[in-house]
Amino acid sequence: MEIKIRKIEGGELEYIEIGCHAEDSRVRSIVRFVKGLDGSISGAKGEKVYEIPIVDIFYIESVDDHTFIYTHRDSFETNLKLYEFEDLLKEKGYLRISKSVILNIMKADSIKPALNGRFLCKLTNGEDVIISRKYVSEFREFITRRTGV
16 A cells, blocks of 8 residues: 655645545445544633643543543643543543543553563653553453554
């Protein structure tokens, strides 16, 4: 498969075009991925509220009835509950990996077994998150569906 990138003028609308023989599962996966990059979520840091692009979020964590959004270097608090994020982001490459964490799979760098049936996931920013034993099989199924392997 050849990939071409063409720079356009600032006033032109950005677009993605896919040339294919048939609209198969590979093409549909690419389309789902690109569509998943759209959108943002509000989060507060101090007194300011920010719009955080969904693609920039590494993971979302619930701690003591508070929900936090983590990006490469920052964290933001939000009023949404973890189950609301789970519904909102399930088609955008996010997956619950423990009772208190939802992970952006695209930010995972490596995964290795840990103790007691859990897995350790190293993120592209160097942080580690734990995939709890209860969610390992869901995680495997999710990865298999996404990669087709």
